[in-house]
């Protein structure tokens with residue numbers, strides 16, 4: 001069996017590759033990073049290390065690389081003959097790979113391949129695979145669209161494993177936290193013949209993806225932006241400061257109350273989930289840069305993203321959201337010259353009022369929430 005995986009970066013190699021290999025797949029990794037692609041082509045294997053005292057090593061074999069900029073036809077051919085397609089490339093990049101996936105699907109149809117296929121976006125976003133489907137549809141004709149309806153599933157997914165930026169001599173080596181979770185929405189899957197071990201297939205992904213995004217990712221981003229506010233450069237340094245830790249706990253209390261109210265999670269279980277997340281952020285065997293976790297701040301300020309959505313929904317339910325507002329105000333101060341979105345955000349703030357920028361990047365229409373953020377921005 002063969003997998004085509006888009007994005008041979010941290011989570012691609014450090015988690016999706018591991019699971020696909022364990023399940024007997026050979027993997028065509030698709031990426032634009034020449035160093036990584038050349039190394040995959042040359043060596044056909046790489047190593048993962050679990051960031052814990054034992055430093056267990058896992059070898060992933062039967063892998064190769066395709067550079068999608070240099071060899072798009074090879075990517076199309078790979079998708080056409082694959083048993084599973086996955087992505088871990090970043091939500092902002094999905095639109096740029098949609099045409100290749102569409103052409104691969106079209107080739108599959110023209111070759112008479114009726115084996116059902118799932119295309120699974122493993123990104124930190126709600127509805128990632130369905131978002132990708134909408135982008136792919138733009139490149140398909142009527143016959144292709146009907147073929148997709150019959151044979152190609154785009155099940156949404158949630159993936160959880162902290163994989164920091166890697167700095168090793170070996171460009172393929174990847175150090176990852178031991179914890180991992182990959183969940184797929186079974187109702188949107190069409191390739192029922194493939195059920196991956198160590199992947200959970202659930203009948204409703206929404207509670208799980210919301211719990212993950214609004215606990216792990218809201219909490220992670222809180223640690224990063226609060227840490228940056230107090231001039232820390234790693235998550236480990238930031239979380240060691242009680243001011244950061246207390247803001248993290250307050251934010252997770254707010255999103256926790258919302259998630260419990262919305263999805264009926266047992267409070268004691270959710271508290272354990274939060275405690276586990278805090279311990280994961282403190283992992284002494286991982287060095288995770290604030291700049292990685294805080295990357296793309298405009299995306300993270302989005303309407304359905306890790307701060308604005310819980311603020312909106314907490315307000316609707318009469319629940320507390322002040323700590324989330326505090327962090328949003330800190331995100332507006334996030335200034336990283338190496339992050340294109342941070343540069344754009346700071347430029348917008350120089351040229352417009354804070355309120356106008358908040359309306360634009362968050363998509364909020366509730367003036368009272370915008371006022372609360374503006375007020376908090378003035379206090380920082």
Ligand SMILES: NC(=O)c1ccc[n+]([C@@H]2O[C@H](COP(=O)([O-])OP(=O)(O)OC[C@H]3O[C@@H](n4cnc5c(N)ncnc54)[C@H](O)[C@@H]3O)[C@@H](O)[C@H]2O)c1
Pocket residue numbers: 006007008009010011012030031032033068088089090091093096097122123124159160161162163164
């Ligand atoms: N790292 C984590 O801890 C983690 C955990 C869960 C989910 N995720 C999600 O996984 C996705 C990837 O994150 P990551 O941390 O692995 O990032 P990353 O930057 O390490 O990997 C992304 C890869 O995509 C490649 N890429 C960028 N543009 C491309 C293009 N146009 N065509 C082909 N390849 C392209 C990059 O070269 C890079 O290798 C994100 O959505 C992220 O939110 C990350």
Ligand SMILES: O=P(O)(O)OC[C@@H](O)[C@@H](O)[C@H](O)[C@H](O)CO
Pocket residue numbers: 124159160161162163216217220221292293294295296
């Ligand atoms: O990848 P992002 O930019 O959406 O978020 C940064 C981190 O919070 C994220 O990559 C986590 O490490 C990961 O989601 C843990 O499962």
